[in-house]
Amino acid sequence: MMRQLCLNLAYAVRELNLGFLRWHLSRIAQKSAHHSTWKHNAWKLLEWLKDTSQLPPFTIFAKGNKKLPFWSFSVLPIVTCPGAGICATFCYSLKSWRYPCAFLRQVQNTILILTQSRHLVDAFYALPKKSIMRLYVDGDFDSLDSVTFWFELLKNRPDIQAYGYSKSWFELLGYKGDLPKNYKLNLSSGHNHSKRTEKRIKKLSVTRGDFVALPVEKSVVGKYGTTEYKASLKKSAVNNGIDKYFACPGKCEFCAKGRHACGSEKFNGVSILIGLH
Numbered sequence: 001m002m003r004q005l006c007l008n009l010a011y012a013v014r015e016l017n018l019g020f021l022r023w024h025l026s027r028i029a030q031k032s033a034h035h036s037t038w039k040h041n042a043w044k045l046l047e048w049l050k051d052t053s054q055l056p057p058f059t060i061f062a063k064g065n066k067k068l069p070f071w072s073f074s075v076l077p078i079v080t081c082p083g084a085g086i087c088a089t090f091c092y093s094l095k096s097w098r099y100p101c102a103f104l105r106q107v108q109n110t111i112l113i114l115t116q117s118r119h120l121v122d123a124f125y126a127l128p129k130k131s132i133m134r135l136y137v138d139g140d141f142d143s144l145d146s147v148t149f150w151f152e153l154l155k156n157r158p159d160i161q162a163y164g165y166s167k168s169w170f171e172l173l174g175y176k177g178d179l180p181k182n183y184k185l186n187l188s189s190g191h192n193h194s195k196r197t198e199k200r201i202k203k204l205s206v207t208r209g210d211f212v213a214l215p216v217e218k219s220v221v222g223k224y225g226t227t228e229y230k231a232s233l234k235k236s237a238v239n240n241g242i243d244k245y246f247a248c249p250g251k252c253e254f255c256a257k258g259r260h261a262c263g264s265e266k267f268n269g270v271s272i273l274i275g276l277h
Contacts, residue, residue, distance in 0.1 A: 001028075001038060001097075001100075001103075003094060003097055005024070006097045006103055007078070007079075009021055009024060009107070010076040010077075010078065010079045010106075010107070010110075011079050013076060013079070013107050013110050013111060013114075014076070014079040014080065014110065014114075014142070016111070016114055016115075018049060018111070021049070021107070022046060022049055025042045025043075025045060025046040025049075026046060028042050029042040029043035029046045030042075030043055031043045036100070036101075037100065038100040041100040041101055041104050042100070042104070044057040044058075044104075045057060045058075045104050045107065045108060048108070052111070052115075052117070055119065056108050056112065056119055057108070058101065058104060058105040058108050058109075059105065060073070060108075060109060060112065060119065060120060060123040061073055061123055061124070061127060061133070062074070062105075062137075064134075064252075069252065070131070070132040070133060070134050070252065071127055071131050071132065071133040071134070072133065072134040072135075072136075072137045073109065073133070073134070073135050073136055073137070074093075074105070074106055074109060074136055074137045074138035074139055075106055075109045075110040075113055075136060075138065075139035075140075075142070076106045076107060076110045076138070076139055077091050077093035077094065077106075077138045077139050077140075078091055078093075078094075079110075079142075080110060080139040080140055080141075080142040081139065081140040081142075081167060081168070082140075082142065082143075082167075082168055082170070082171065083140065083166070083167030083168045083169055083170070083171075083191050083192060083193060084140075084167055084190070084191070084192065085167070085190050085191045085192035085193075086190050090276075093137075093138040093139070096138065106138055106139065110139070113142070113146055113149070114142070114146075116145070116149055121153070124153055124157070125157070127157075127160060129159050130159050130160070130161075131159075131160050131161075132160075132161045132162075132163075132260065132263065133160055133161070133162045133163075134162070134163060134164060134252075135150060135162050135163070135164040135183075136164055136166075140166050140167060140168045141166060141168035141171045141172065142168070142171075143171055144171050144174040144175065146171070147168070147171050147172055147174070147175050148175060148177070150183075151175060151177065151179065151180050151183070152177070154180040154182055154183050155178070155180045155182075157182075158180075158181065158182050159182075160182060161182050161184075161263060162180075162182060162183045162184070162263075163183065163184040163185075163186065163208075163260075163262050163263035164183075164184075164185065164186065165186045165187075165188040165211050165262075166185060166186070166187070166188060167187075167188050167190070167191040167192075167193070169187075169191070169193050169197055169198075169200075169201045170193075170197070172185070172201065172204065172206075173197075173200055173201060173204070179204065179205050179206045180206065181205075183206050184206060184208045184262065184263045184264070184265075185201075185204065185206045185207045185208060186208055186209065186210070186211035186262050186272065187201060187202070187207065187209065187210050187211065188211055189210065189211065189212040189213050190213065208262065208263075208264075208265070208267060208268050208269075209267065209268060209269050209270050209271060209272065210271040210272070211248075211262065211271075211272045211273075211274070212240075212242070212245075212271055212272070212273050212274070213273075213274050213275070213276050214233060214236040214237065214240060214273055214274070214275060214276065215236055215275070215276050216229065216232040216233055216236060216275035216276065217232045220232050220275065221275060221276070222250075222275075224247075224248065224249050224250030224251075224275075225249045225250065229247075229275065230247055232275070233247050233273055233274075233275055234247075236273075236275075237271075237273055242271050242273070244269070244270055244271065245270060245271040245272065245273045246261055246267060246270050246271070246272050246273070247272075247273055247274075248261070248272055248273060248274040250274075
C-alpha cells in the first residue's frame with residue numbers, strides 16, 4: 001500500500017476508528033493470495049477485527065536478529081509519538097511499511113495497547129525468564145495510561161530487563177507510582193521539549209542518558225565501528241559540544257565489554273551516539 005494510505009490508516013487506528021480500517025482492508029483482502037502479500041495479510045487482520053477476543057494473527061513480541069537479539073514490542077510510529085519533533089520528518093520506522101506483516105503487526109499492537117488487551121498481558125507474562133526486552137522499537141508511549149500499563153507489568157516481572165528510547169517525556173513524568181527498577185530510559189534526540197523538561201526527565205531514576213543521532217559523512221553511513229565512521233562521529237560530537245560519549249557499534253547485544261550499553265547503569269549519564277542513516 002502507498003505510504004500516505006498507511007499513514008491515514010495509522011491515524012484512524014490511533015483514534016480506534018476501526019470501521020475506517022475494516023473498510024480499507026476489505027477492499028484488498030483475499031484469503032487465497034500468497035501468504036506474504038498485502039492481500040492475504042489484510043485478510044488475516046480483517047478476520048481478527050471481526051472478533052478481537054480471539055488470538056491476534058501476528059506475533060505480539062518479536063524475537064530479534066543479529067543486530068537486535070532481544071525481544072521487542074512495536075506500535076505504529078508518529079501517531080503514537082506525542083513528543084516527536086524533527087524526527088517525524090525522517091522517521092526510520094516508516095521504511096518498514098514496505099512490508100505488509102510489519103505494518104499490520106504495528107496496527108494490531110497499537111489496538112492491543114490502546115485497549116490494554118488481555119492478549120498483550122498474556123504475551124508479556126509468557127516471555128522467557130530473564131528476557132531482555134526493547135520497549136519500543138517502532139512508536140512510543142502514546143499516553144500516561146500506556147506508561148502506567150507497562151510500568152506496572154514490569155514491576156510484576158523483575159526478572160525482565162527492559163529498555164527503550166523515548167520522546168514521550170510528559171507522559172513519563174506524569175507517572176506517580178514507584179518507577180520500575182528493571183527499565184532503562186534513553187532520551188531520544190529529535191524531540192520538541194524544552195530545556196526545563198529535559199532537566200526534569202533526567203532526574204528520573206529510570207533515565208540512563210541521551211541517545212543522539214548525529215550527521216556523519218555520507219561515505220561512512222552505516223559503517224559502524226570503522227575508523228572512518230568513528231572519526232566522523234567524533235567530529236560531529238565536538239561540533240555539538242558532546243565530550244563524554246559512547247559510539248553505538250550498530251549491534252545491540254554485548255556492545256561494550258560484555259555489557260549492553262543502552263540498558264546498563266554503567267553508562268548512566270553517558271551520551272550514546274549514532275550516525276544518521
